[in-house]
Amino acid sequence: MMADLYSIMKARALPLARTIVMNPNEDAFATIMSDSDDPRQASFLMMLKGTIPAERHRRILLDGLAREYSGVDGWLAYVDRECKQN
Numbered sequence: 001m002m003a004d005l006y007s008i009m010k011a012r013a014l015p016l017a018r019t020i021v022m023n024p025n026e027d028a029f030a031t032i033m034s035d036s037d038d039p040r041q042a043s044f045l046m047m048l049k050g051t052i053p054a055e056r057h058r059r060i061l062l063d064g065l066a067r068e069y070s071g072v073d074g075w076l077a078y079v080d081r082e083c084k085q086n
Contacts, residue, residue, distance in 0.1 A: 006064035033069035
């Protein structure tokens with residue numbers, strides 16, 4: 001069930017990700033998740049609330065993105081890892 005909701009949230013967030021990563025040949029989410037210091041990630045996070053208003057749904061999306069693109073247990077683990085690298 002959670003994987004289904006993640007897929008739904010990811011599909012809802014894709015148009016936003018595409019406005020930030022304009023190259024249609026790139027995986028927009030991979031680009032956004034690849035560098036936490038890049039302004040594209042900050043832009044995505046700031047605009048995400050307008051695309052997915054429910055906080056729990058945003059959390060499901062961010063946890064899923066962290067798992068899929070960074071191989072960590074969830075969003076907080078991703079943030080923790082990124083903070084330790086900087």
